[in-house]
Amino acid sequence: MLEFHDVTKRYGNGKPAVNNLNLTIEKGEFVCFIGPSGCGKTTTMKMVNRLIDITEGAILVDGKNIMKQDPVELRRSIGYVIQQIGLMPHMTIRENIVLVGTLLKWTKEKKDERARELIKLVNLPEEYLEKYPHELSGGQQQRIGVLRALAVNPPLILMDEPFGALDPITRDALQEEFKKLQRELNKTIVFVTHDMDEALKLADRIVIMKDGEIVQVDTPEEILRNPANEFVEEFLGKDRLIQGRPDVTTVGQIMNSTPITVQIGTTLKSAITKMRDERVDSLLITDSDNVLKGFLDIESINNNYKKAIAVEEVMETDIYSVSQDSLLRDAIHKILRRGAQYVPVVDESHRLVGIVTRATLATLVYDTIWGDGTEFEEIVAHAE
Amino acid sequence: MMEFFATHGNELIIKTSEHLYISVAAILLGVLVAIPLGVLLSRAPNFADRFISFIGILQTIPSLAILAFFIPILGVGKLPAIIALFFYSLLPILRNTYIGIRDVNPGVVEAGKGMGMSALQSIIKVEFPMALPVIMAGVRLSTVYLIGWATLAAFIGGGGLGDFIFDGLNLYEPSLIIAGTVPATILALIADRLLAYLENRLTPEGLKDSYETV
CATH class of the missing domain: 3.40.50.300 (P-loop containing nucleotide triphosphate hydrolases)
Known part of the structure; x- marks a missing residue:
């Protein structure tokens, strides 16, 4: 032109x-x-x-x-x-x-x-x-x-x-x-x-x-x-x-890279134990290649405790995730709109690499509004 | 008074119209020459300032002397009178045209150029209309001066109301001097009012209010 x-x-x-x-x-x-x-x-x-x-x-x-x-x-x-x-x-x-x-x-x-x-x-x-x-x-x-x-x-x-x-x-x-x-x-x-x-x-x-x-x-x-x-x-x-x-900022830069997961094949009993040990109410489920398969929350365990043995029987497979390269603002938008507590972060082959929770966002917002960015640098450094 | 009108009434009308003729002819010539010249000068601002100073110097030559200079060249009568007066009309019109155009908001001129106006279109559609109030002020000033100065035309046989004044001087007759002066003054006042009205009419609609608020 x-x-x-x-x-x-x-x-x-x-x-x-x-x-x-x-x-x-x-x-x-x-x-x-x-x-x-x-x-x-x-x-x-x-x-x-x-x-x-x-x-x-x-x-x-x-x-x-x-x-x-x-x-x-x-x-x-x-x-x-x-x-x-x-x-x-x-x-x-x-x-x-x-x-x-x-x-x-x-x-x-x-x-x-x-x-x-x-x-x-x-x-x-x-x-x-x-x-x-x-x-x-x-x-x-x-x-x-x-x-x-x-x-x-x-x-x-x-x-x-x-x-x-x-x-x-x-x-x-x-x-x-x-x-x-x-x-x-x-x-x-x-x-x-x-x-x-x-x-x-x-x-x-x-x-x-x-x-x-x-x-x-x-x-x-x-x-x-x-x-x-x-x-x-x-x-x-x-x-x-x-x-x-x-x-x-991309999601990959601020995510928590050590989400609490269990592998497929794990029994519900040990899943509950893990939840208690890690003090979380929800677990991400991956296969042996670390590919994200679904999630399990405390409610579904409670409902199915008597009927099922392994996590894959009761896990929710319809799971929403974001790519680690996607922009943070899009992730924020999606979390807020879905009312979700967290979003798993995956790489291009859908392998789980991290998690963004509402707590992560709260820290980020805090720094943007009140901080001069130094705390934010620390989060990034920490996450990496 | 009545006696004066009875003897000089006819002559008064003739002299007044002569006077008007000389002034109007000179001012028209002045307008025809000075406005285009002023527009041209606005295209060459470096040269313009020097040129205008030069015309300013010419203007300081006493008017009687100018009239006298023209006798060997153009002889006596109305024509040399008109030409001499024309020279005097130039400066105010020229200067006001130049300044009026120079001071048009450069943003507006640039906008016009950027829109794709040719140089001529820019002058006709933008610069001239916007400078018109200033140009008209120059014309008005020139006209009023010229009607006064036209009395000197009588000195080189140009006629006009100056004849009464010179006769009055030669014959020690104050009534004749007054008979020349009062009509000239009235003419000048009428011309001033008429031109003020014309100026108002010619000022573009959109500029009027903004001038009032300034």
């Missing part, structure tokens, strides 16, 4: 503002460019619609070199949302929304229809079409700014810190709204920001830049989990690395 090939931008003879940048963005992807000011993120974005010209290299949109297209035509085919909102104060909201339509000489009927269609997307009443920008709040104005970029349905939209000037509450609401909209409309978005929370929240992939070069390109999860270097770590900030942990 959008390709950068060895793109360099130099002003005068100085150090390049963007140096030898290579990147491919897929259709429907939401990519955030982030970095300290002067890192070249905005320059990179503005080269796409030729508000800034490339010095060396090529940018392809849908396989076509942008330098071979008329810049005015090119810009009309790419949505653009700028930081200061940039609504035309002397035009009504309707005229603002369909501005590109006007430039493309759409008929009045087509423009009116499109304006009504679009304003519904952001849940503003149609009467707003007749208002002027200064009559709207900042948040409403930027919603219109976004609609204006969508007006002629461009597949690619460039956004230059669009929510930067808004108050935090409005910004949050708009981010959610916009992310939803982007998923529905399946647009490719290039989004420049300096706000890491915003990037983590919105992006499918984050491009971290410094001094005109890409430092790391990855999904938010991957960046939190494996920051490429110290710069990225610093840029993320320690707080975020800790807070981000439940998002990226």
